Amino acid sequence: MRRRPTKEQFQQQLEQMVQTIRDDIIKGVYPAGDYLPSEKTLVSQFGMSNNSIRIGLEQLVEEGWIEKVARLGNRVAPGRPPVKLKLLCNEMPLRNLKLRQLLDGFHKKYPWITVETTVTAGLLGFGNKEEPIPGDVVLLTSYQFQQAAEEGKTVWLEETAENPAIYPQVNALYRHKDVMYMQPLIFSPIMLCYNKSHFRESGLLEPDGSWRWDDLIRHAELLSDGKSRYGFCFHIPDGNRWPVFLLQSMERFEWDENGKLKDIRGSKLMESIQICKRIILNAKAFPRYLSESNDDIDRMFMEGKVSMTLTSYMALNGLIDSGLEYDVSPMPFIREMRTLGIALGAGVLRQSGRKEEAALLVDYLTSVEGQTFIRTNTMSVPSVGNLPSPPETGGMYRPSRAMMYREILSSLRTHGELNVSLQTLYGIGNLLKGYWADLIDEEELCSRLSDQLSKPQTIREAAPAGDWG
Incomplete structure (x- = not known):
């Protein structure tokens, strides 16, 4: 009798299926206007159930890669116009997230979206509440977020939903008056x-x-x-x-x-x-x-x-x-x-004219793919707690008690x-x-x-x- 995959295994299979179809669309295997193979063919190709295949196809619809055509199937969507996002952060994420390489992974997944990283200091443009912030996504430490909250500047951030895969103690660092404003990416105890x-x-x-x-x-x-x-x-x-x-x-x-x-x-x-x-x-x-x-x-x-x-x-x-x-x-x-908990989070700026694409970037940074990259290539601790194990070393020296934070x-x-x-x-x-x-x-x-x-x-x-x- 075939065993049902675990939740983690299912998520891996689903992401692999979705990424494979994305890659095939990018490479021209399925040109714009063509139809994907039937669900029955995809079931055979990926070894997944009909329901699982439909979940993956629905994700591709939501991301804009394909469109469902009644009684005909799933048609590859027309090419998208290029979009440029502006990401605001200080210098530390460049090291602590390997940010440039991390964004390369995002661009492969969403090739029509370019992310321009603007390195700035202080509260990253939160200086004057009367003026809009010139950006789409912002990275703030938990210290900076608390400062912004105390100064009434959370109005510049879009509200977001709490991600249950993230440690609750870490989610709390970006909650103000019971509202979540940012998604934690990494965290640490002192x-x-x-x-x-x-x-x-x-x-x-x-x-x-x-x-x-x-x-x-x-x-x-x-x-x-x-x-x-x-x-x-x-x-x-x-x-x-x-x-x-x-x-x-x-x-x-x-x-x-x-x-x-x-x-x-x-x-x-x-x-x-x-x-x-x-x-x-x-x-x-x-x-x-x-x-x-x-x-x-x-x-x-x-x-x-x-x-x-x-x-x-x-x-x-x-x-x-x-x-x-x-x-x-x-x-x-x-x-x-007792110790101090600190974190780095990502949020969508309310004044962004590209909120859909900005949300895709934040989602990618907290996805299994993005978080696994961070864990493999840095010493930073991902905020998502249910990543597949065991962690890869990435060829780096890691202390024997590296998992002590748990x-x-x-x-x-x-x-x-x-x-x-x-x-x-x-x-x-x-x-x-x-x-x-x-x-x-x-x-x-x-x-x-x-x-x-x-x-x-x-x-x-x-x-x-x-x-x-």
């Missing part, structure tokens, strides 16, 4: 990355999910040689790094009925701030290094000058050609495992859980830098936080989350 050879040479056990910050510091001191190698370092000012400590406090900023910030003296929030200070001022473990970005820290890590750092799966793309033997582990914790999805948190806007968080970070540098003491920190957060916040652009990754 995690610990470490040099395996350093641990092996020192005879130390490698990090695991049970580590607290005291465990990290103890090992970091043992890994340091006091001269050219330190056990631990991260880019302190980065908005995707230091807030993790506050999130691990399991508390948030609160105000009384008069709008005054509740005192954080003696709170778990203050304790988490103190723990971060103890780490970065520990000269036996943490270097006195004025990093300008995460790239500076990554460079030190690749050169073997740092044994452990905080990173993301996206940032691991910068290590692909390093030849370094490294691995990853969950973030050390204070009371329970085990810690419940630990993902967002900046918003601290109960302050990104603008306010930026101001908090500036005060904390003074405290961590011993320029102000705890009493002054708490007083200035109370004063600053009890007043209406000045509207300004939130600080970027480093180079995102």
